[in-house]
Amino acid sequence: xxxxxxxxVVGVAAVAMAVGALQIAARRxxxxxxxxxxxxxxxxxxxxxAATVHWGEDAxxxxxxxxxxxxxxxxxxxxALVPPMPRAQAGYGxxxxxxxxxxxxxxxxxxxxxxxxxxxxxxxxxxxxxxxxxxxxxLAHTPLSDGSSEDVAANPHLSLATLCLTVSLAAQGAxxxxxxxxxxxxDPAEYLRLLGWIGVALGWVVAAEFGRHRRAVAWxxxxxxxxxxxxxxxxxxxxxxxxxxxxxxxx
Amino acid sequence: xxxxxxxxxxxxxxxxxxxxxxxxxxxxxxLAVALAVSVxxxxxxxxxxxxxxxxxxxxxxxxxxxxxxEGTSPGSRLAGVGLGAIAALSLVRLLQAWVVGxxxxxxxxxxxxxxxxxxxxxxxxxxxxAALAATGLRLESAGARGDARLGLARRSGLxxxxxxxxxxxxxxxxxxSLVAQGWGWAGEPVELxxxxxxxxxxxxxVTARLEQIEITPTSDDGIPSLASTLRxxxxxxxxxxxxxxxxxxxxxxxxxxxxxxxGPAARxxxxxxxxxxxxxxxxxxxxxxxxxxxxxxxGRQQEHLLALPEANMVVRMxxxxxxxxxxxxxxxxxxxVERGIDGLSLADEFLTEGRQLRINGITxxxxxxxxxxxxxxxxPHLPIAALGATMVLxxxxxxxxxxxxxVWVAVRAREGAETLCQFAVEPREASAGxxxxxxxxxxxxxxxxxxGGGN
Numbered sequence: 001x002x003x004x005x006x007x008x009v010v011g012v013a014a015v016a017m018a019v020g021a022l023q024i025a026a027r028r029x030x031x032x033x034x035x036x037x038x039x040x041x042x043x044x045x046x047x048x049x050a051a052t053v054h055w056g057e058d059a060x061x062x063x064x065x066x067x068x069x070x071x072x073x074x075x076x077x078x079x080a081l082v083p084p085m086p087r088a089q090a091g092y093g094x095x096x097x098x099x100x101x102x103x104x105x106x107x108x109x110x111x112x113x114x115x116x117x118x119x120x121x122x123x124x125x126x127x128x129x130x131x132x133x134x135x136x137x138x139l140a141h142t143p144l145s146d147g148s149s150e151d152v153a154a155n156p157h158l159s160l161a162t163l164c165l166t167v168s169l170a171a172q173g174a175x176x177x178x179x180x181x182x183x184x185x186x187d188p189a190e191y192l193r194l195l196g197w198i199g200v201a202l203g204w205v206v207a208a209e210f211g212r213h214r215r216a217v218a219w220x221x222x223x224x225x226x227x228x229x230x231x232x233x234x235x236x237x238x239x240x241x242x243x244x245x246x247x248x249x250x251x
Numbered sequence: 252x253x254x255x256x257x258x259x260x261x262x263x264x265x266x267x268x269x270x271x272x273x274x275x276x277x278x279x280x281x282l283a284v285a286l287a288v289s290v291x292x293x294x295x296x297x298x299x300x301x302x303x304x305x306x307x308x309x310x311x312x313x314x315x316x317x318x319x320x321e322g323t324s325p326g327s328r329l330a331g332v333g334l335g336a337i338a339a340l341s342l343v344r345l346l347q348a349w350v351v352g353x354x355x356x357x358x359x360x361x362x363x364x365x366x367x368x369x370x371x372x373x374x375x376x377x378x379x380x381a382a383l384a385a386t387g388l389r390l391e392s393a394g395a396r397g398d399a400r401l402g403l404a405r406r407s408g409l410x411x412x413x414x415x416x417x418x419x420x421x422x423x424x425x426x427x428s429l430v431a432q433g434w435g436w437a438g439e440p441v442e443l444x445x446x447x448x449x450x451x452x453x454x455x456x457v458t459a460r461l462e463q464i465e466i467t468p469t470s471d472d473g474i475p476s477l478a479s480t481l482r483x484x485x486x487x488x489x490x491x492x493x494x495x496x497x498x499x500x501x502x503x504x505x506x507x508x509x510x511x512x513x514g515p516a517a518r519x520x521x522x523x524x525x526x527x528x529x530x531x532x533x534x535x536x537x538x539x540x541x542x543x544x545x546x547x548x549x550g551r552q553q554e555h556l557l558a559l560p561e562a563n564m565v566v567r568m569x570x571x572x573x574x575x576x577x578x579x580x581x582x583x584x585x586x587x588v589e590r591g592i593d594g595l596s597l598a599d600e601f602l603t604e605g606r607q608l609r610i611n612g613i614t615x616x617x618x619x620x621x622x623x624x625x626x627x628x629x630x631p632h633l634p635i636a637a638l639g640a641t642m643v644l645x646x647x648x649x650x651x652x653x654x655x656x657x658v659w660v661a662v663r664a665r666e667g668a669e670t671l672c673q674f675a676v677e678p679r680e681a682s683a684g685x686x687x688x689x690x691x692x693x694x695x696x697x698x699x700x701x702x703g704g705g706n
Contacts, residue, residue: 159651166647170640179498181509181628191292198289202282209275211679244296
């Protein structure tokens with residue numbers, strides 16, 4: 001159970017997100033609902049980032065934290081980037097509020113002793129979470145049925161996600177250089193995170209090259225989102241399950 | 252005639268290569284190969300030695316830190332070829348992005364728009380340039396072919412150049428790797444107990460003595476934070492003290508120092524019945540007799556033997572991170588004192604903290620300490636790598652904020668007063684609003700000219 005001021009702030013912001021989402025869903029004061037959702041998501045994210053830095057928590061190691069962060073980012077981007085249908089916005093808002101409630105009730109998972117217990121590593125993890133959130137927000141623009149919307153708005157999501165993941169990898173390199181004296185140590189966790197970056201960059205280039213083929217664009221976004229979500233939520237569990245040696249789990 | 256045909260073929264081939272290098276399909280191929288390499292990297296990391304799986308001390312598994320393998324293996328050669336290809340590709344793309352007149356040729360499948368305008372060639376060129384400038388594009392001349400004037404319009408100013416920083420960043424990162432290989436050096440991790448002196452530097456030119464260890468306990472009973480003070484000497488002269496924190500870089504005497512981790516150690520001293528200090532002799536590490544012995548329990552060696560020749564005793568010490576069988580959760584030191592001549596057990600204790608043992612009038616003082624693991628490196632490549640990473644990030648911001656926008660322009664005089672203006676754009680841009688804006692401005696000005704001319 002999380003404690004302290006951060007938890008209180010995050011809890012209140014989650015309630016604000018839920019209220020905003022319900023307003024959007026009910027189509028009553030929807031504009032105000034969108035503001036509430038975006039502001040709630042932002043405050044929630046700030047609170048979670050502060051809490052993880054304070055507690056020395058690694059978002060890559062805590063599925064609950066990563067999922068809550070990813071869905072909150074998705075709720076934020078669904079308002080701030082290319083707004084999807086109101087139903088999708090409301091859905092993201094409610095999902096994010098639920099995930100944040102789970103985050104507040106879940107136990108803390110502190111970083112391993114390899115503790116890249118610094119701002120740079122924290123930035124790396126949260127930039128990855130932000131990138132995953134952008135892609136999840138983008139999924140609302142790729143309905144499974146071939147709808148009537150004019151264009152699949154994949155490029156803004158894929159390009160922004162690539163930028164977020166680039167920031168993540170750069171920050172991770174800075175953190176490992178500072179700690180271990182090498183910005184690339186050949187760790188399986190690093191390879192998997194790089195895999196996510198390549199997946200998104202590939203999706204972006206494919207979406208740009210075959211922009212007129214809506215199905216190709218939609219599947220680029222879906223595939224990129226799938227890779228990044230799996231890496232974010234499951235890479236460390238996979239490394240543990242396969243018994244791979246990782247500095248990020250050492251200690 | 253034959254020579255002209257050959258020259259033409261070479262020109263066409265060059266144009267095709269230039270076009271291919273700029274194409275997104277090549278980027279897709281490069282990224283797909285990189286994807287396969289990443290998957291191979293995950294698989295390869297599973298083959299690391301067992302020693303890498305279980306770090307002997309907190310904080311690090313140094314066997315993992317090997318960014319460069321032996322340069323002669325087929326894998327390394329293949330990687331070298333791949334990195335060379337990426338460098339060449341990045342260089343060409345950088346030139347295409349930054350050098351006027353080096354822009355990529357018209358891509359395959361480009362969408363072509365034609366306009367007849369009532370100006371001469373030069374005036375049309377200026378009008379097209381003005382129409383493009385209204386949407387933030389700058390028309391650059393790419394020469395002439397026959398009676399046609401050719402050009403490429405791209406985003407002007409910082410918006411048009413920033414994305415090229417990505418390729419410069421890639422080149423700088425690759426250059427940093429070369430500098431690291433050629434002029435950099437990374438030493439092996441060295442274990443240092445308090446008072447111990449070890450040689451650092453590529454040729455052992457710097458020595459470091461561990462003077463002091465400061466331990467800061469964490470508030471949540473986690474692993475404590477540990478800082479050590481090293482006294483560095485160069486060729487026998489003291490160069491100064493440097494404080495090194497765990498997993499935080501420090502630099503001194505031209506070297507970067509990394510305290511990769513730390514582990515448990517014990518300080519052992521013995522006194523005889525008259526209170527005089529007895530000499531201790533480590534049977535595995537340093538056989539030189541000392542009145543105070545410091546022993547490191549690293550991943551390689553968790554058991555140590557100390558001989559007390561003057562007391563005819565052998566002290567056997569085994570360190571355990573925990574001993575659940577005896578209900579001990581934390582680190583514990585099993586100390587067994589034997590008679591030297593026949594191995595008869597004189598004492599058998601499990602210590603969880605420092606203690607004094609008295610055996611047959613001999614006093615053994617055993618204290619718990621730490622040893623640290625320090626690695627030295629020379630890193631002339633770091634500023635280049637940092638600059639490269641910054642450039643990559645700036646380039647990525649350029650890609651996101653100002654996506655590539657290009658128009659290939661051809662202006663050709665026609666019979667009569669009209670001039671033919673041709674725009675070619677990538678297929679995805681065919682229905683872009685900005686292109687419609689450019690065409691609207693051009694058509695409006697052309698109509699104005701015709702109307703003004705009484706047509």
